[in-house]
Amino acid sequence: MIVRRKTRKIRLGDQAHGFVSIGGDAPVSVQSMTAGYTFEIDKCVAEIQKLAAAGADLVRVAVPEKKDTAALKEILPQVTVPIVADVHFHFQRALEAIDAGVHKIRLNPGNISDRAQVSDVIQACKAKKIPIRIGVNEGSIVERKDKQKRLKELGGVFSDNKHGHFLAIMVTKLEEYLDIFRAEDFHDIVISAKSIDPLLVIDAYKAISERFDYPLHLGVTHAGPRETGTIRSVAPLSHLLCSGVGDTIRISYASDPVYEVQDGLELLYVLGLRTRIGAELIACPTCGRIQVDLFKLVQDVRKQLAKEIRLPIKVAVMGCVVNGPGECEGADIAIFAGDRRGIIYVQGEKVANVPEENILDALLKECREFQAKVERGDAKLGEKKVDVIPPDPLGELGSGWEKIQKEKGLRLPVVK
């Protein structure tokens, strides 16, 4: 069980878009960002709603131009999830977004040159009780255009730490920014300190979590496409979350942002930081014993479960009866494949033995029926485990056992 760091709590949202709390005793939330242009209103609405349907607790949109903030007034009434406006360089965009009714502002005070302008944004947020995320991302905290200034900034702080300069700059800049907010007595704040380097992400958030009690928005910037970005993101985020650090997360991919939500939620589910919505799928990796197309079956089962199952039913898709029963322990529903067949168990009871082409339909039928039983109160999730050895695997699943027996010298289980 993960013990989370104690932080302040912020709240955002409204009746029409729902409320989300970040920090304190609130569950860790998942957010994402639209990839399209905000000014393309219909497309933006569709993308926000797709992310909301995938389970995003809040969705961020970029507002680089006035036409983007103007679009917000039309977008907001059409969406059902709180919206965060992502502001860089132009404080007016923040004021326009606040006026349009957004629920949170993401600001990097470092790229808004005039402190008075930052104060204007703070006061506007204060008046409307809108929180602000302060980002000190690695990519945007150090001066890039002015080489002299950049060198001065990089040389202005020193540390022996592996990530010395950047870590020191991130914390120093954050202190600097927070002073502005404290001066305005504004504490409706979430902090982020992202980097592309997973180890710097860990060090930066640890350092910040030790210094400030504001909730933290975790993320790795520019993590790349999902294929490689998953590991780059999940490695540091898991480390931090397991240490109790992190109150809201965004996984960033150069891929469809729906994956950011799906993977973010899955990370929180497997760490026990969120209550799972929908089925949990277990599947074996397959090996030389496999006698059905398990990879395809698993993908088909995954897609259908996501569409049809609301409850956190544990479903196991196992390639054979050798290790399957042990490996899927705790599953409510399991299928063990054999020689082009599959035996289906529901909470320890064998309910079907079907040819490969019928496995998907038969398994989903059992899942739907089990879900209905649980909802009626006639069954409980996780009540009986699938701790089964098929009574007659050779007869029911075909020659898989013969093959295994011959190759590995295995003995058939004792039939009782």
Ligand code: SF4
């Ligand atoms: S369940 Fe069977 S097929 Fe799947 S990996 Fe284990 S031993 Fe191999």
